[in-house]
Amino acid sequence: MDKENQPEQQQQQQRRADEEEVEEEWSGAFDPFADPEERRVLFASLDSFRQYRRSAHRNVTHRRRQSFYALPSLHWKTLAAPPFNLLETFNKVDDAIDANAEVAEAILDSAVEAFQLPRHPQAEDNAKEGHGRDVSWHDTATSSDVSKANSTIRQLYRDWSEGGAVEREICYGPVMRDLQGEFGEKPAQGTRVLIPGAGLGRLVFDVAMAGFDAEGNEISYHQLVTSSWVLNRTKCKEECAIYPFVLHFSNLRTREQQFKKVLVPDVHPGSAVRGYEVDVADNEGSRKETKKMTGSMSMTAADFLLLYNEESNREAFHAVATVFFIDTAPNLIRYIQTVHHCLRTGGIWSNVGPLLWHFEDRPAPAATTTAAAGDSGKVTEDAAASAHAPGDDDLEREYSHGHSHNHGHSHSHHGRGHSQGEGIADPGVVELSQDEVLALIEKMGFAVEKFEEDIGGCGYIQDPDSMLFNTYKPKTKRPAKLRNTNTQLPQKAAMRQNRRRLQLQLRLFLDSVFTLSFGSAVFLLAAAVSSSKILTTTTPGAAHWPSRFKLGFGNKRKSGSSLAPTTTATNTPPNGSPSQPSPPPGNTSNPNASSASLPMNPQNHLGRPPSYTYAPGAPRPASPLPPGGQHHPQQLAHHPPPLNTGVGVPYPTGGGMSSAPPPPGYGGYPPQSTGQGHGIPQPLAPFRGHTGELDNQARSKAQLIVGIDFGTTFSGVAYAFATNTEAKEDIITEWPGAGTHTKQKIPTVLYYDQYQKVVGWGPDIADALAPTGYPKAGVQKVEWFKLQLMSSGGNTYIDPINLPPLPPGKSEIDVAADYLFHLRGAMRNQLQKTLGEVFNREERNIRYFLTVPAIWNDAGKAATRAAAIQAGFLRDENDNRLTLITEPEAAAMFCAKTGLLNLKIHDAILIVDCGGGTVDLIAYEVDEESPFSVCECTAGSGDSCGSTALNRNFSNILRTKIRKMKLPDGSRTAGKVYAKCIMDFENRIKADFRNNGQKWAVDVGIEADFPEAGIEEGYMTFTNEEILQCFEPVVNRILELVRNQIIAIQAQNRPLQNVLVVGGFGASEYLFQQIKLHVPPQYQSKVVRPMDSVAAIVKGAVTAGITERVVTSRVARRHYLMATLQPFKEGHHPEQYRVPSLDGKDRCKYTRQIFVQKGERIKNGEPVKVSFFRQVAPGATLMYEDILYACDEDVCPEYTKDPRIKEVVTLTSDLSRKNLEKDFERMDTPQGTFYRVYFDIYLTLDGSEFNAELVCQGEVMGRCSARFR
Structure with missing residues (x-):
């Protein structure tokens, strides 16, 4: 063998061995979450959308309110009044932020479901619990990540709204004209177009609509999850509203510019699959034209250089289209080589964009860290941040944050250590001029067929009405690949260097199946192992539409988002709330310091x-x-x-009152009045409400009131409109999983799988149960968790030993939040179905009234509010749309409204609220007849003697009977008997018991007889005495509480007119008759129960929101x-x-x-x-x-x-x-x-x-x- 050829042949053999080794390692299944860097990048991207709402409120309006009130009093009062109304402007900005946040959270929900992550993870929900993944993604985003989420939402304006059509035409129009000029208006089937740096996927969509097989490539998780939401989750055209310019206060001609509302998407991708009609105007007038996607569309999530230099992508595409892309390369040669590699001979490359080199001025690598040719370089956050000088304008910053691509490095996605875009990268950086770029393209095997010097100025997500309009002058180039050219990219070192990282990125979406609803068609899409293989199926019975929107993660997936675990300006503790700034340390060295x-x-x-x-x-x-x-x-x-x-100590008067007070909770109050023009704003002014529309309409009182009876065993929801004080409270009775049955209340129960994911809740438990009706293997049923909220605060009424265990790693607040989250989702769906557009308009203004037991301590009520916030009922801790109301007060308001009570001034009424977990008793004295108001007559009392205490007693009796069956430990028969009896007791015996000598037979579903346990012919029998043993201790405790309250009322010399029994347990006929029998004879006829006692609490909660609160004082x-x-x-x-x-x-x-x-x-x-x-x-x-x-x-x-x-x-x-x-x-x-x-x-x-x-x-x-x- 010739010695000169030997090294080259050896290199070729080594390259083939490397490639075979890589392919072999890629043939297995790998967990992407096992790679800390990839996981960190993904989690920060998701968390940035979660933090959007809080961050925007804090950094935009909160900061401006502080600065506003730091002005001299005379000045800020002037600006608070017409025609300026700056306080109103801040309120409207808050509402617009909330509208944007709804979109951010919709994107987040879609992504969390796709990656099979818990929506509200805790630190314990990790590998130690058995599922092998770290899922603690909350509080991982930096301020830079949140900035990218904001830019991504703004980019929806550019890519998916009518308002962005001008920018799209300037940037995407030349590409479309090149493609159609080369391949015709109706390209041949199978004409493939690659679009690197696809962003939110609009150009990919437009190319597919024109009949091409379009493949987009993107690496930014921000862009990927948002494009997936638009393509796969939106249900109709113009489904959502965003306010893209609301965070910017500069260069406004009018204030209305700031509140420009944009509807997205401007075209529904799902409808494009089936075809949709549009109005077309021509010389003959207006006519209808059907548009339909005739090509196909897919998206790959991978590093552009790595994925498209694979042998499988050699000459795989007829055209490559890049828009605002090539200037994201540190080394442009690698980009051009990759495009050349995947483009067919004679194929075209259409490029539009500026040369805003993203890595300009990046520090040179230190001599000790210089990588060998082909090795992966690294971009630190500092280096990437230096890509723009301090004087760069807003346009460049927007473009840098909002436009990320797949290249050796990503300016938009830097981090400590490896960056998301880190593929076949060099430590060096080079910036070329326009003529140098053209010369380089020609030198590397392309012939530049067309070069358009001026296609018009283009902004990047620019408000056309702004006083400042930054303009790029993008150039278009159309190189064509020459024949007989070969500029292969040497990548052996990079392949070897990145092999360990690459194999961990294989199955990001492989196990995730999405149900995508496009009209009547339902798609089940599973992402493929590589970009060339996409799995598609359809739901049985659904129309078999071709699957157009595919998301494949390529073999060379790399991470990307600025997820460096660095300290940000505002530290966020695990609960997601911004922490308070730490105080400066005291002077500990001073012996006379106050701390000593x-x-x-x-x-x-x-x-x-x-x-x-x-x-x-x-x-x-x-x-x-x-x-x-x-x-x-x-x-x-x-x-x-x-x-x-x-x-009750009245506030003393004094201090200047402002006609335009700041909302409480915002700092920066001016100092006390000193006679020099500084006044004190009203410190406790009612916090502003949130109303829906921003189109220059006056803010109004929230119209929709929702009452929530969050019970220990059952929960319910009712609603009404505040504008009609006589309105009837409507109870939601249609729930998921209930079929055609209607229920005023649904079970307060959750089912968790082994990964602490909710697989069943309330009435919707089919997926959690096996065909036998029992929980599936590995599924845990969790109930009575509401009582854990109270026991967490050390409440002496609750014995935590008798409460069922919580799932591993879940706190009581987490579990309550999980249930309330699903309750909220079902409530929203039903209200949207019932109220339609009215609900869409009023949703962000809903005021919630959530009931809590009167015996709960302060910590229990705080935990309830925390769970509601975590479940999404409120925007954040500062949102005031949730009011906690005690269950007895809600019952009193309901009964007063219905006219059940005929009371006069100084009459007393005793509310006995018997629920699932607790029993509350409060005596009220009538203060005024019109308007009706009451005050507490005695101090309330209560205990944890609700209906769950019956279940505990019945369980003890049942276990005693099962032990008599003498079955081995862990017997399936024993478990079956237990479950059947508990279910029958809950659904039948407990409600129907009358203490009338009746025996109760339960079908336990077994053939063997166990006479000693009371089982014969498949039925277990319970005597009246056994059921009475369940009721007696509980009822006796309730009677004691009633008796003590009546004694206290008599001591106040108040005439007791009614004993009102309400609540779910209050519907028990046995309990009601026992109360009547044991009160003093003169009160027996006064014991009453509303016909709708089960719903009295939830309806009363709604009444509390419609009318003024009736309780004027408490004891x-x-x-x-x-x-x-x-x-x-x-x-x-x-x-x-x-x-x-x-x-x-x-x-x-x-x-x-x-x-x-x-x-x-x-x-x-x-x-x-x-x-x-x-x-x-x-x-x-x-x-x-x-x-x-x-x-x-x-x-x-x-x-x-x-x-x-x-x-x-x-x-x-x-x-x-x-x-x-x-x-x-x-x-x-x-x-x-x-x-x-x-x-x-x-x-x-x-x-x-x-x-x-x-x-x-x-x-x-x-x-x-x-x-x-």
């Missing part, structure tokens, strides 16, 4: 002691808060609001108190509680000060003012924590260390906006210098939720964050 001198309570996690209250008679600054009841938005950040507790069920430092009294205070203070006087720590007495009447909406005084050393921090305590005893112990006093919530007061030296009084003592810091916390009770407002020196500082113990 006032240790009233154990050190908290901030390392600071809590404040202490004023001694009696100490001066208190006047509050600027207005008198009267107030309504608050929810707690900010990650602190959900629980029940309010506070005595405190417990003492509420704070710890204080009191002057130490010798012989009275314990010596171990003595502490020194900065003023030289010894004080006693742990002394309690009660500000709400048990049994005290509290007016709704009136806050409790708790005043604090702190001695603060110079340099100490102005952020403090205080613990709110409660005590259920009639007589409260004197010291908070007593075990009978329980911690309720920790309040964090942030006074960091104040200047210690300038704003507070300085005191010089022999012990040292300190400052006297005074502030107040206003605790507000509205019957359901907790709010704490911080006021210092008359200035509202915002809410105290609340962390429940």
Whole structure:
């Protein structure tokens, strides 16, 4: 053999061996989630859509409101009034953001389902649970990722709206004309066109519509999941509205420009498969023309260089079309080589676009990291960020973020370590001029047949009405591939380098089957292993349409999104809420610092002691808060609001009131009025509501009210319109899985598979059950989880030992959120079906009223709200459209409206709400007859003696009988008997029991007889006495609660007119008769039950939203108190509680000060003012924590260390906006210098939720964050 040819032959042999090795490794099944980088990239892309809403609100309107109120008072008041109405503008921007967020979340839902990820994952939902995948994708996105999600949504305007047609014509028009000029108006079947950097797929779609077999290629997950949503999930033309320019406040000619609404998609891809009619105007007038896709369309998700340099793609395409693409290459030669490789001899390459080189000014690689030729290079986030100089304009930034392609590196998708676009890349970068690009193309085997110098200026997602219009001048080139040319891309080193990464990317969608509804046709599409093989099937009985929209992940899939795990500007904790900024550390070295001198309570996690209250008679600054009841938005950040507790102390008057107040929760209030033009805005003004349309219509009160009875065993939903106070509440009775049966209530139950994915909920459980009616193997039934919400807060009514277990890795809030999520989805579908366009218009304005037991503690109510937020009922923690209402109050409102009660002033009514998990009793006294209002007559009471207690008792009896069958452990027969009996007890025996001697026979489905267990001829028999054993202890506890309430009412000398029994368990005839029998004789005829007692709660919740709340005051069920430092009294205070203070006087720590007495009447909406005084050393921090305590005893112990006093919530007061030296009084003592810091916390009770407002020196500082113990 010739020695000169030997190295070349050896290289060829080695190349073939490498290729065979790669193919062999690719023949297996690989888990893409096993690769940390790929998983990180994917998760950040998904999470960026999830964070869009919160990020946009925070960075756009929240920031602007803060800046707005930092203006002088006279100035911002002027701009808040007509004709400017800037506050109204901010509100409208919020609504537009929410509209965009609905699209972002639709894209996210589609992607999460495609990748088989949980919608609300927890850190525990990972490989340790058995499914081998890390699915914790929340809070993985950086601010750069969220920016890409925003740009992607904006790109829908360019690619899928009528408004973007101008830009599309300039950019896509030349390509279409080239293709049709080369191949004709009706190209031959099988004419293949490759479109790298396909983005959202519109050019691919248009090319397929023209009759070509179009294959798009994209690597950005942002682009891929969005294009998949448009192509596969949209149901009709112009289905969704977006506001592409709403986040931009600059260069506006008129404010209306900012709120330009765009409908997407402008053409429904699914209809294009079947054909659709359009109006066409010509010289003969208007006529109808049918448009139909005559070609085919597919999308590959892979690195362009790697996938299309495969041997299978050699000369595979008749044409290549690139738009705004070639300038994304660090090394253009590799792009041209790849295009040459996959283009047939004589084929054409049509290119349109600028030369905005994305990697210009990228730092050169260090000598120690220089890669060999063909090795993968790396682009760090810093390097990619340097691709544009600081002076680059908005257009370049938009293009850089919104237009990602498949190349060696991706400017749009950089990260720490490997980048998504990292394929066959070089560490070097080169930028060529236009004439140099043309020369290079010709040198590499193309003949430039046509070059158009000027095809018109083109913006990139530009508002045509903007005062600033950045314009590209894209050039078009049409090279044709010459014959007998061979410019193969040497890629052995790259193939070897990337083999490990590549094999992990094979099956991103392989196991995911999508059901895609296009009109009457249903497609089941499974993505292929390679771009040349797409699996398509159709649903039996459905029309067999050809599958046009395919998504294949190529063999050379690479990752891509800026997912570097770096710290962002706003850190987000695991619950998805933005964390509060950490306070500056205190001066710990100062021996006289407040943290050392006032240790009233154990050190908290901030390392600071809590404040202490004023001694009696100490001066208190006047509050600027207005008198009267107030309504608050929810707690900010990650602190959900629980029940309010506070005595009714009216706000003092004083302080300037603004006619245009800022929404609460937004900082930046101007300082207190000093006579120099600065006023204090109303601090607790009602939070703005959200209304739907933005087309210059006045904002109006939300029209649609939805009541939700979230029960332990059954739940229900009702609705009505707020405009009609006499409207009848409509209950949703059609539910998925219920078939033709209608149900006012559906089971509160979930079924999880082994991966903690919900496979059945409520009535829709067919997929969770085997043909036998039992859960499938690996499926866990979860019920009674509502009670876990209350037990999580340490509620003494609930025994967690008796509650069914939760799925591994799921918290009680997660499970409740899963159920509420599916309930919300079914509710939305039914309301959309019933109300049509009215629902579409009003959906974002719905006000929800969710019922909770009256006995729930603050933490239980906070957990309920957190679950509702996680389920998607609210946009975020600051959304005020959800109100918690106690179940007895809802029942009272329903009965008052229906006229069931005939009451006069001072009459009393006792509500006995018997539900699945709890029984609540509250006595109301009539305050006014017209309008009807009541106040609590006695302190409410209750217990966990609902109908689930019957189930527990029956289960104990049933287990005893099954043990008598003497079957081996784990016997399937025993399990079958147990399940059959439990189901029959729940559905029949419990409701029909009358204690009339009846025996109950249950078909257990077995042939053998077990007389000792009561089983004969396939039936297990239960005696009346056995069922009575289930009822007696539960009913007796309820009777005790009723008896105690009646005694308390009589002690108030109030005439008891009615005992009203409501709730699901209240429908039990046995329970109802027992209550009538055991109340005093004079009240037996007054025990009543509404005909619709099961629905009384949910209908009352709707009534609460339509009319004014009828409960004007409540009776405190417990003492509420704070710890204080009191002057130490010798012989009275314990010596171990003595502490020194900065003023030289010894004080006693742990002394309690009660500000709400048990049994005290509290007016709704009136806050409790708790005043604090702190001695603060110079340099100490102005952020403090205080613990709110409660005590259920009639007589409260004197010291908070007593075990009978329980911690309720920790309040964090942030006074960091104040200047210690300038704003507070300085005191010089022999012990040292300190400052006297005074502030107040206003605790507000509205019957359901907790709010704490911080006021210092008359200035509202915002809410105290609340962390429940």
